[in-house]
Amino acid sequence: MTTSLDKAADAGGPAPAADDGGSAAARRAIDWRALLIEAGITAGIVFMLSITLVGIHIANVTGGLAILTRFADVVAAVVLAFVGRVGIVLIREGQPIPVLIGGVAAAILGLFVPPMSLIGPIFSALTGGEWTPSVMLQVVQVAGGVVIALRAAWVTWRTRGTLAEQDQRTGGVDRFGAQVQRATRFIGPIAVVFAFSLPFLFYDRATIDLATLVVTYIMLAWGLNIIVGLAGLLDLGYVAFYAVGAYSYALLATEFGLSFWICLPLAGVFAATAGLILGFPVLRLRGDYFAIVTLGFGEIIRIILLNWTQLTGGPDGISGIARPSFFGIADFTRRPAEDQLAFHDWLGIEFDGIHRIIFLYYLILVLALFVNFVSIRIRRLPIGRAWEALREDDVACQSLGINRRNIKLVAFTISASFGGLAGSFFATRQGFISPESFQFIESAIILAIVVLGGMGSQAGIVLAAILMIGMPEVFRELEQYRMLAFGALMVTIMVWRPRGLLSHRDPTISLAAGSKPPPDAAKRGARP
Amino acid sequence: MRGSDAALLSVSGVHTFYGSIEALKGVSLQVEAGEIVTLIGANGAGKSTLLMTICGDPRAARGTVRFDGRDITRRSTYEIMRSGIAQSPEGRRIFPRMTVLENLQMGALTADPAHLEEDLERAFALFPRLKERQHQRGGTLSGGEQQMLAIGRALMSRPRLLLLDEPSLGLAPLIVRQIFEVIGEINRTQGMTVFLVEQNAYHALKLAHRGYVMVTGEVTLTGTGAELLANKEVQAAYLEGGS
Structure with a gap:
């Protein structure tokens, strides 16, 4: 007897073969036996995965931890997967119309009837246990139905034309991506205006806090984009510079009482120095080796922060970090110190804690836009083009007389200083920092934003940051399934656009007397 | 010797x-x-x-x-x-995501930008195909065109x-014959x-x-x-x- 995993591996064989045949001969007799086997295997895999992830659940109950079971959810998930797979196979076998109807029906059913409401009573009758259906199953049923219906609709529409027409449509998707990207020229300023008016559109603390978080990550990703997106060096330790910036500000502020506005540039300088120091040993490395060393550097910084207790406070971190004042003019506290002016008195308005939140939001927004401005400008300078050449082809880059060592160092230094600026903002916003905040996962998230956005695309990064940082918050209502939904979203995006959301690359130069109308590179360069 | x-x-x-x-x-x-x-x-x-x-x-x-x-x-x-000294490396090694024009410009990165236009014209005169495809990405060119681009790029630094x-x-x-003819032409003219x-x-x-x-x-x-x-x-x- 073979295990289920073996069966799953065996099933990998016939399935792709059926795929090839299915697209060629649209109408033919359906092999029901193969269909049921395939759907059964899918259901089996879902069972294997969900029995531990969904079926058993450790929860806090009074008096300690308890293991709760949700086997009904597992059964429901298996049934859903089975039905869904049958639908997918039927589409492949040239029967999209019934699947389309079925998918829509399943989605509608999921919307109005509690999911798999039939299973509940049966399950209760069989086991005597009580079953409360979870929201997630409903979401899966509705979303799955819609996706399968869309797929069926797409196949129906696509199989009308000839192969040539199909090719044209595939190209059309790429062109659409390029158009979207070109449209960011107009969307860009609109987005900036929207970002600036956001605190007034949503005068609410939670929203502005979330927006601040998103913009912080946008800024970090724009900073990392210089190394990863432009110079093509995979840096897995970017959080190190973030940490250097944060600790620089925190220490300068708590030890020497320097104000935020003096420390901000200093934090940038310190982080840039850290970038320079890291840059030297990794200069000769490429690809995977480079990634590993930067990963190590990120961890080293964190471990130093954790262990150098006299300076950094070790795991306790640094607390009581000064909040920024309104450019040294006024303070955001209700009753400021003797010689200071309170912001609300200064403007003659009622005191409200949200003033500081809004101010912090604007602060990070301006910092992020500054990073964006510098990145866009620098891409058109010789150094920016040299970075791109380095990303495209290391050897050719050298044969063109480019000093690889220097341009790598410059990329590192600039990128690190942006990370440092973001770090000092983080410290002043939180008022408390500890090594906990600078784990590897932060580097991974920032890198994921850059890659997801489409390496090197400024607008793509904004979209990706909103998705990566905003979505987990939006999905918060799904409770324990939050990260599952988030993961599913990520997988969907990478299947749909494997090179990132906006991966089209605009050329930086075109001849005025060119044969084709150039996409006015000069004008774009002038845009901040 | x-x-x-x-x-x-x-x-x-x-x-x-x-x-x-x-x-x-x-x-x-x-x-x-x-x-x-x-x-x-x-x-x-x-x-x-x-x-x-x-x-x-x-x-x-x-x-x-x-x-x-x-x-x-x-x-x-x-x-x-x-x-x-300029080099057209083995395997051509043009920049695939950059346009033909950008590739040529990369060749001139270390040269005086004042004669960029002139050098571009000269490269296009040698390889008219490159002029036709100046806005196309390097990676989409045929092998022969990529070789032309690699030579054109090397010449941009006025070696x-x-x-x-x-x-x-x-x-x-x-x-191959076309490429070698152009090499002879560069040498003669x-x-x-x-x-x-x-x-x-x-x-x-x-x-x-x-x-x-x-x-x-x-x-x-x-x-x-x-x-x-x-x-x-x-x-x-x-x-x-x-x-």
């Missing part, structure tokens, strides 16, 4: 190692200003290694490389490439010596000195003024292109089938 102090490029007694493997075993050759000189040899003879050694990557362990009378053996690659590493690699015979490393011995020797034959890290034969073409050993080793 004749006129070694007048030579634009002079390689003397160069040994190059990859780890403990001696890839070049004391190679000497000269390229005079205005010449096309070719280096032919079988796969693995060390032709590309010599070209890369001239560029300083890897550096010669012993011996000297002189360009325009100056010793460049110990210089770093980017300095060498800025001193008037005095053009190093070409196997420009015929993987190209159809008709395209611009007086460009060309050092050409080739496996396609027939075309290379027909084009070149002089040639060297390399076998396992050593230069074994030298002579004018016509002499080498007529040489029995060369014919037997590199010219089977007549062309």
Whole structure:
């Protein structure tokens, strides 16, 4: 007897073969036996995965931890997967119309009837246990139905034309991506205006806090984009510079009482120095080796922060970090110190804690836009083009007389200083920092934003940051399934656009007397 | 060896190692200003290694490389490439995501931007195909067009010596002929000195003024292109089938 995993591996064989045949001969007799086997295997895999992830659940109950079971959810998930797979196979076998109807029906059913409401009573009758259906199953049923219906609709529409027409449509998707990207020229300023008016559109603390978080990550990703997106060096330790910036500000502020506005540039300088120091040993490395060393550097910084207790406070971190004042003019506290002016008195308005939140939001927004401005400008300078050449082809880059060592160092230094600026903002916003905040996962998230956005695309990064940082918050209502939904979203995006959301690359130069109308590179360069 | 102090490029007694493997075993050759000189040899003879050694990557362990009378053996690659030598590397190595125009511009990165327009016009005059495709991305060009782009890009830095590493690699015979015609034209009209490393011995020797034959890290034969073409050993080793 073979295990289920073996069966799953065996099933990998016939399935792709059926795929090839299915697209060629649209109408033919359906092999029901193969269909049921395939759907059964899918259901089996879902069972294997969900029995531990969904079926058993450790929860806090009074008096300690308890293991709760949700086997009904597992059964429901298996049934859903089975039905869904049958639908997918039927589409492949040239029967999209019934699947389309079925998918829509399943989605509608999921919307109005509690999911798999039939299973509940049966399950209760069989086991005597009580079953409360979870929201997630409903979401899966509705979303799955819609996706399968869309797929069926797409196949129906696509199989009308000839192969040539199909090719044209595939190209059309790429062109659409390029158009979207070109449209960011107009969307860009609109987005900036929207970002600036956001605190007034949503005068609410939670929203502005979330927006601040998103913009912080946008800024970090724009900073990392210089190394990863432009110079093509995979840096897995970017959080190190973030940490250097944060600790620089925190220490300068708590030890020497320097104000935020003096420390901000200093934090940038310190982080840039850290970038320079890291840059030297990794200069000769490429690809995977480079990634590993930067990963190590990120961890080293964190471990130093954790262990150098006299300076950094070790795991306790640094607390009581000064909040920024309104450019040294006024303070955001209700009753400021003797010689200071309170912001609300200064403007003659009622005191409200949200003033500081809004101010912090604007602060990070301006910092992020500054990073964006510098990145866009620098891409058109010789150094920016040299970075791109380095990303495209290391050897050719050298044969063109480019000093690889220097341009790598410059990329590192600039990128690190942006990370440092973001770090000092983080410290002043939180008022408390500890090594906990600078784990590897932060580097991974920032890198994921850059890659997801489409390496090197400024607008793509904004979209990706909103998705990566905003979505987990939006999905918060799904409770324990939050990260599952988030993961599913990520997988969907990478299947749909494997090179990132906006991966089209605009050329930086075109001849005025060119044969084709150039996409006015000069004008774009002038845009901040 | 004749006129070694007048030579634009002079390689003397160069040994190059990859780890403990001696890839070049004391190679000497000269390229005079205005010449096309070719280096032919079988796969693995060390032709590309010599070209890369001239560029300083890897550096010669012993011996000297002189360009325009100056010793460049110990210089770093980017300095060498800025001193008037340009290279079209093996396998073309154009920038695939950049447009043709950007690729050409990259070649001029270390040159005076004042004559960018003029140099672009000259590159487009040599390769009209590149002008037609100037907004197309490098990666979408055909092999022959990519080779044209690689040569055009190398010329953008206004070099005095053009190093070409196997420009015929993987190209159809008709395209190879076109490429070699253009190399001859660059030499005639611009007086460009060309050092050409080739496996396609027939075309290379027909084009070149002089040639060297390399076998396992050593230069074994030298002579004018016509002499080498007529040489029995060369014919037997590199010219089977007549062309």
